[in-house]
Amino acid sequence: MIAxxxxxxLWQIKNRIRVRIARLREPRYLxxxxxxxAYLAYFAVLRNPSFSAGRGASAIGNLARAAGPVELGxxxxxxxxxxxxxxxxxxxxxxxxxxxEVQFLFPAPITRRQLLQYRLLRAQLGLLFGSVMATVFMRPxxxxxGWKFLTGLWLILMTCRIxxxxxxxxxxxxxQRGSGGMAKWAPVIVACGxxxxxxxxxxxxxxxxxxxxxxxxxxxxxxxxxxxxxxxLILWPFRALTRLPLAATATAYWAALPGALAVxxxxxxxxxxADTAFEENAALVAEKNAARPRARVQPRVRAAATTPFxxxxxxxxxxxxxxxxxxxxxxxxxxxxxxxxxxxxxxVGVVVSIVGRRSGMAAVAAGACLILLAMTILIGxxxxxxxxxxxxxxxxxxxxxxxxxxxxxxxxxxxxxVVLTSMAxxxxxxxxxxxxxxxxxxxxxxxxxxxxxxxAALMVAPAVILAELTxxxxxxxxxxxxxxxxxxxxxxxxxxGQRLFTTAGVLITxxxxxxxxxxxxxxxxxxxxxxxxxxxVILPAAIVACLVIVECxxxxxxxxxxxxxTDVSAVSPAE
Amino acid sequence: xxxVAHLTKNYGDFTAVNDFxxxxxxxxxxGLIGPNGAGKTSTLxxxxxxxxxxxxxxxxxxxxxxxxxxxxxxRLAFIADEPQLFEYLTVTEHLRLIARIYQVxxxxxxxxxxxxxxxLSGKEHALPGELSRGMKQKVAIACALIHxxxxxxxxxxxxxxxxxxxxxxxxxxxxxxxxxxxxVVSSHLLHLVEEICTRIVIIDRGTKVGDGTLAELSAxxxxxxxxxxxIFLAVTNRES
Numbered sequence: 001m002i003a004x005x006x007x008x009x010l011w012q013i014k015n016r017i018r019v020r021i022a023r024l025r026e027p028r029y030l031x032x033x034x035x036x037x038a039y040l041a042y043f044a045v046l047r048n049p050s051f052s053a054g055r056g057a058s059a060i061g062n063l064a065r066a067a068g069p070v071e072l073g074x075x076x077x078x079x080x081x082x083x084x085x086x087x088x089x090x091x092x093x094x095x096x097x098x099x100x101e102v103q104f105l106f107p108a109p110i111t112r113r114q115l116l117q118y119r120l121l122r123a124q125l126g127l128l129f130g131s132v133m134a135t136v137f138m139r140p141x142x143x144x145x146g147w148k149f150l151t152g153l154w155l156i157l158m159t160c161r162i163x164x165x166x167x168x169x170x171x172x173x174x175x176q177r178g179s180g181g182m183a184k185w186a187p188v189i190v191a192c193g194x195x196x197x198x199x200x201x202x203x204x205x206x207x208x209x210x211x212x213x214x215x216x217x218x219x220x221x222x223x224x225x226x227x228x229x230x231x232x233l234i235l236w237p238f239r240a241l242t243r244l245p246l247a248a249t250a251t252a253y254w255a256a257l258p259g260a261l262a263v264x265x266x267x268x269x270x271x272x273x274a275d276t277a278f279e280e281n282a283a284l285v286a287e288k289n290a291a292r293p294r295a296r297v298q299p300r301v302r303a304a305a306t307t308p309f310x311x312x313x314x315x316x317x318x319x320x321x322x323x324x325x326x327x328x329x330x331x332x333x334x335x336x337x338x339x340x341x342x343x344x345x346x347x348v349g350v351v352v353s354i355v356g357r358r359s360g361m362a363a364v365a366a367g368a369c370l371i372l373l374a375m376t377i378l379i380g381x382x383x384x385x386x387x388x389x390x391x392x393x394x395x396x397x398x399x400x401x402x403x404x405x406x407x408x409x410x411x412x413x414x415x416x417x418v419v420l421t422s423m424a425x426x427x428x429x430x431x432x433x434x435x436x437x438x439x440x441x442x443x444x445x446x447x448x449x450x451x452x453x454x455x456a457a458l459m460v461a462p463a464v465i466l467a468e469l470t471x472x473x474x475x476x477x478x479x480x481x482x483x484x485x486x487x488x489x490x491x492x493x494x495x496x497g498q499r500l501f502t503t504a505g506v507l508i509t510x511x512x513x514x515x516x517x518x519x520x521x522x523x524x525x526x527x528x529x530x531x532x533x534x535x536x537v538i539l540p541a542a543i544v545a546c547l548v549i550v551e552c553x554x555x556x557x558x559x560x561x562x563x564x565x566t567d568v569s570a571v572s573p574a575e
Numbered sequence: 576x577x578x579v580a581h582l583t584k585n586y587g588d589f590t591a592v593n594d595f596x597x598x599x600x601x602x603x604x605x606g607l608i609g610p611n612g613a614g615k616t617s618t619l620x621x622x623x624x625x626x627x628x629x630x631x632x633x634x635x636x637x638x639x640x641x642x643x644x645x646x647x648x649x650r651l652a653f654i655a656d657e658p659q660l661f662e663y664l665t666v667t668e669h670l671r672l673i674a675r676i677y678q679v680x681x682x683x684x685x686x687x688x689x690x691x692x693x694x695l696s697g698k699e700h701a702l703p704g705e706l707s708r709g710m711k712q713k714v715a716i717a718c719a720l721i722h723x724x725x726x727x728x729x730x731x732x733x734x735x736x737x738x739x740x741x742x743x744x745x746x747x748x749x750x751x752x753x754x755x756x757x758x759v760v761s762s763h764l765l766h767l768v769e770e771i772c773t774r775i776v777i778i779d780r781g782t783k784v785g786d787g788t789l790a791e792l793s794a795x796x797x798x799x800x801x802x803x804x805x806i807f808l809a810v811t812n813r814e815s
Contacts, residue, residue, distance in 0.1 A: 320675035323675075394659060
């Protein structure tokens with residue numbers, strides 16, 4: 001039976017590749033593939049020191065030079081992840097199946113264990129693809145370096161996947177049986193206990209660690225702590241895995257392989273031993289996903305909450321669309337959404353803490369505000385898709401409404417515009433209040449200066465956000481086939497190329513949109529300076545804001561006409 | 576009320592609808608039937624302004640769907656076979672949104688009547704994810720009827736409805752017809768079409784192959800029989 005299921009996986013892979021090759025006849029996929037392959041080739045070849053005579057640096061080489069600390073750091077990270085997965089909300093659907101798999105495999109004479117083996121087998125392709133991509137971006141200097149890193153990383157991802165599935169199956173089993181007490185809490189206690197033992201060992205050695213001068217000495221001390229006793233035992237399975245991709249030589253790799261394989265095997269046997277009834281949840285989820293194939297990664301909608309404002313039955317239609325899209329933000333914002341922001345927050349935190357060593361807390365907070373402001377203005381419009389980009393999936397419904405394309409576009413663009421502008425304004429006010437150290441003797445001029453910069457920023461920020469949103473939504477109108485509709489994100493080399501292509505298009509168009517306004521503002525500012533000797537701040541900002549907003553209004557009107565003529569059949573699914 | 580004149584709709588090289596014409600007067604309920612891929616949905620989507628006609632003209636209450644789309648759509652409602660709802664809006668919020676789009680001043684009273692008529696009372700604050708397919712279909716119908724349209728397009732209106740829902744749906748369609756709305760019902764359920772439609776248009780491979788009352792169609796397809804099923808199989812040459 002496993003052979004048949006393996007054949008099924010192979011047929012699916014073969015047909016998927018065939019479909020991807022066949023669709024290269026469409027320009028969007030062909031251009032996307034060319035750009036995607038060129039991008040990968042750039043990293044694999046041009047940025048690889050072994051091909052480009054030292055023009056780039058091999059990240060794998062850098063990792064190998066710090067193999068010891070990296071191995072230990074990664075092992076500690078895996079330990080924390082392995083513990084967190086017991087603490088975070090449980091996944092009620094640990095084993096995912098497609099609707100067709102549910103229809104054909106669930107009623108077939110296949111055991112639950114075989115179904116599990118099949119799903120774990122199917123997951124390997126994605127993990128292998130991810131490992132290949134990571135290896136390309138790490139720029140190995142030789143084939144030997146490359147395959148050691150690739151197979152090592154694949155083994156880590158494979159083990160993690162199996163472990164996470166095992167944890168979810170165990171927790172679901174406990175839930176189904178209604179068990180509490182030891183069955184529920186023992187794994188949590190063991191996992192947290194393991195972390196606590198490691199943390200306690202490090203804490204106990206803190207004074208001696210603090211006394212060390214060089215990072216090399218600190219690592220040696222940490223390695224000593226992590227290599228013996230209970231800590232060594234706890235970290236052994238994690239280090240057995242992380243040692244593999246970082247092995248400096250083939251001998252080291254082969255020496256590390258048995259340990260890593262043993263960890264993988266133990267996890268695999270543990271998962272296969274599970275007898276959790278996952279079929280019902282899997283079937284329910286598959287049925288839901290099949291009903292909306294374009295929104296496979298649609299986040300779960302939170303229960304109905306209050307609306308941003310009461311919508312009157314008559315008035316401007318744009319307001320209704322803004323109202324709808326603001327509700328969308330509220331209903332989709334969830335713990336999972338916030339968790340996705342964690343890496344960005346950690347990044348900002350690291351930058352702020354580095355800055356914080358040299359200045360006071362107010363300056364640090366002001367710096368954080370400015371970094372977040374830049375992110376809100378430049379990246380915010382790309383990330384927030386509560387506009388036409390998401391609504392393209394509903395275009396058939398929207399086209400049946402008695403409203404013009406321009407009206408629809410204005411409403412769609414205004415919703416993320418309102419949210420991002422509010423965030424930007426808050427950050428500008430925060431930065432203004434916090435920046436620098438107030439000198440009592442020079443309070444008045446300093447405040448005036450700050451207020452003028454603040455006013456200028458308050459005027460320019462919404463204009464830039466509006467311009468970027470107009471460009472992004474304009475791309476959705478002009479090239480709907482290039483946009484991932486709804487919440488779906490297409491995958492593959494062609495999708496990577498499409499995204500690179502559209503991002504470059506957005507940036508170029510944005511610059512083109514801002515340049516005329518910038519030139520006019522600069523000329524006016526120069527004139528004022530020549531006459532008065534004062535460098536104006538608010539006036540050029542007001543000119544930039546006004547001109548950009550006028551440009552956007554005109555462009556939206558023109559795009560609306562295109563949208564009026566857009567045939568829904570032109571908007572095909574991304575996959 | 577609904578005038579379709581020489582409609583042709585191509586998708587690339589494929590012609591889905593070819594030189595198709597028909598008229599639906601106020602108060603008339605026209606059944607649009609045809610085999611799979613005959614062009615029924617393409618016709619309805621073209622009338623609704625979702626697809627742009629390749630050639631031909633479509634007018635709703637005298638307003639051309641291409642040159643005056645807003646005025647034409649203001650008088651129209653299209654109920655798709657698959658209910659299209661926003662996952663993040665509740666039932667009431669859907670009605671509120673659609674009412675604003677169609678500028679329905681007395682939304683509250685109309686919504687209350689529709690929710691009762693379609694047995695959605697008690698589900699006002701439910702999200703689509705909490706509703707069955709049939710209930711979602713009812714929400715889509717409530718949204719379509721909130722502005723009291725003069726022309727109604729139903730694409731497979733009974734899909735997913737339970738027996739009571741089917742009965743209610745038939746009553747709703749008949750009531751709208753009696754109140755003067757021009758209605759097109761596209762369906763594979765020939766008994767439904769036979770039961771509620773005043774006239775039937777048969778389309779096959781994008782071309783009209785029959786148009787008239789059941790008696791007229793029976794006369795046209797001489798010898799085929801008197802039931803719509805027999806007539807349909809005869810005029811679409813699928814008897815064998």
